[in-house]
Amino acid sequence: MKLNIPRGTFDLLPGQVEKWQYVENKIRDLCRSYHFSEIRTPIFERTELFQRGVGETTDIVEKEMYSFEDRSGRSLTLRPEGTASVVRSFVEKKMYVEPQPTKLYYMGPMFRYERPQSGRYRQFHQFGVEVFGTEEPDVDAEIIDLGYRLYTSLGLSGVKVELNSVGCPDCRPNHREAMVEYLATKKDQLCQDCQSRLNRNPMRILDCKKESCRQATEKAPRMIHYLCSKCAPHFEAVKEYLDELAVPYEVNTRMVRGLDYYTQTAFEFVLEGKGGGSLGGGGRYNGLVQEVGGPDMAGIGFAVGLERIFLALEEQEITLPVQTGVDCFLVTLGSEAKKYGVTLLKKLRESGLSAERDYLDRKLKGQMKAADRIQAAYVAILGDQELQEKKIGVKSLITGEQETIQLDHLVEYIRNGRKS
Numbered sequence: 001m002k003l004n005i006p007r008g009t010f011d012l013l014p015g016q017v018e019k020w021q022y023v024e025n026k027i028r029d030l031c032r033s034y035h036f037s038e039i040r041t042p043i044f045e046r047t048e049l050f051q052r053g054v055g056e057t058t059d060i061v062e063k064e065m066y067s068f069e070d071r072s073g074r075s076l077t078l079r080p081e082g083t084a085s086v087v088r089s090f091v092e093k094k095m096y097v098e099p100q101p102t103k104l105y106y107m108g109p110m111f112r113y114e115r116p117q118s119g120r121y122r123q124f125h126q127f128g129v130e131v132f133g134t135e136e137p138d139v140d141a142e143i144i145d146l147g148y149r150l151y152t153s154l155g156l157s158g159v160k161v162e163l164n165s166v167g168c169p170d171c172r173p174n175h176r177e178a179m180v181e182y183l184a185t186k187k188d189q190l191c192q193d194c195q196s197r198l199n200r201n202p203m204r205i206l207d208c209k210k211e212s213c214r215q216a217t218e219k220a221p222r223m224i225h226y227l228c229s230k231c232a233p234h235f236e237a238v239k240e241y242l243d244e245l246a247v248p249y250e251v252n253t254r255m256v257r258g259l260d261y262y263t264q265t266a267f268e269f270v271l272e273g274k275g276g277g278s279l280g281g282g283g284r285y286n287g288l289v290q291e292v293g294g295p296d297m298a299g300i301g302f303a304v305g306l307e308r309i310f311l312a313l314e315e316q317e318i319t320l321p322v323q324t325g326v327d328c329f330l331v332t333l334g335s336e337a338k339k340y341g342v343t344l345l346k347k348l349r350e351s352g353l354s355a356e357r358d359y360l361d362r363k364l365k366g367q368m369k370a371a372d373r374i375q376a377a378y379v380a381i382l383g384d385q386e387l388q389e390k391k392i393g394v395k396s397l398i399t400g401e402q403e404t405i406q407l408d409h410l411v412e413y414i415r416n417g418r419k420s
């Protein structure tokens with residue numbers, strides 16, 4: 001019986017995985033420079049956490065969660081996103097008693113039961129940051145800057161930030177009322193999803209991509225015109241700080257993001273041009289910490305998809321400077337040389353170089369071919385005769401240059417060669 005990979009998942013094989021490692025390292029370096037610390041939470045949580053922390057009326061909770069009962073009958077869910085878990089940990093570990101803010105980042109697989117379509121996976125990967133304990137607008141701008149810099153540092157062009165404010169529990173009801181009133185005569189023009197949103201979360205109708213819904217909401221009231229005396233200056237200040245940081249952005253009054261818990265700032269990283277679209281985004285969630293059982297404490301964060309980054313890199317034909325091959329391939333000829341070879345290989349590896357050899361008892365030609373295939377920078381050739389004379393042959397597979405050197409100079413020789 002042939003066993004295939006589950007639908008909506010993929011293997012990361014050698015050749016691709018190095019690119020992932022490169023991007024992951026970039027993310028870690030970037031987070032370190034902005035003084036964010038990594039947090040690792042479990043892959044699964046109690047289902048209730050996502051119902052409360054993501055929101056009952058979101059697509060995620062309504063139709064996309066991987067929920068299951070464990071052997072004791074508890075309902076658990078494979079995490080569909082990162083924020084709820086991080087907030088849960090922030091509350092549970094009482095991180096809020098420490099001096100604030102708390103700046104955390106995470107990276108790893110998430111799970112959603114998506115309809116299979118291109119670029120959508122059931123196990124996908126996200127990188128995200130969360131900042132707790134400050135409502136200051138410069139923090140909003142700073143994390144937007146961090147996300148933006150990830151894309152530019154990878155060489156991507158055409159990335160822009162879309163920005164909006166979704167208000168707060170004080171000012172949102174006014175907008176909601178205006179929306180409901182405006183859409184009262186237009187209900188028939190809305191798609192099924194939006195008709196059900198009408199009573200629960202009418203603001204999200206603005207974000208619907210269906211043409212009929214967009215037309216119906218063309219002149220619908222926008223939240224930024226209903227912002228209260230707290231939210232309006234906050235929005236203005238975020239824009240000013242983004243200008244200060246030279247992050248290009250555009251106000252998009254339709255963009256509200258899919259999650260129920262956002263307050264004030266909402267933003268999205270968008271790729272323009274061919275194969276464009278949303279790369280990810282986030283926003284402020286000042287009520288979420290309390291919702292998950294903590295104190296009334298502000299929070300803000302974003303999450304971006306790693307698969308989207310690789311698609312964008314491919315579309316823009318960007319080659320990442322990924323290291324492949326090995327520094328040295330050791331060819332041995334004769335039984336004495338083969339035996340000593342294992343020690344020599346170990347010496348090369350202990351010195352921090354990457355080194356490989358033949359494991360199939362190939363002849364000289366076969367070993368040289370293997371060295372070529374794995375893109376070795378150097379081949380070192382040791383025969384029984386050379387071993388007796390404490391010498392070894394070295395050949396650069398890059399320049400073709402060849403010479404015989406002292407056996408105990410090999411490590412230094414390869415190391416110097418690697419630098420040049």
Ligand SMILES: [Zn+2]
Pocket residue numbers: 167168169170171172227228229230231232
């Ligand atoms: Zn407000």
Ligand SMILES: [Zn+2]
Pocket residue numbers: 190191192193194205208209210213
């Ligand atoms: Zn719609």
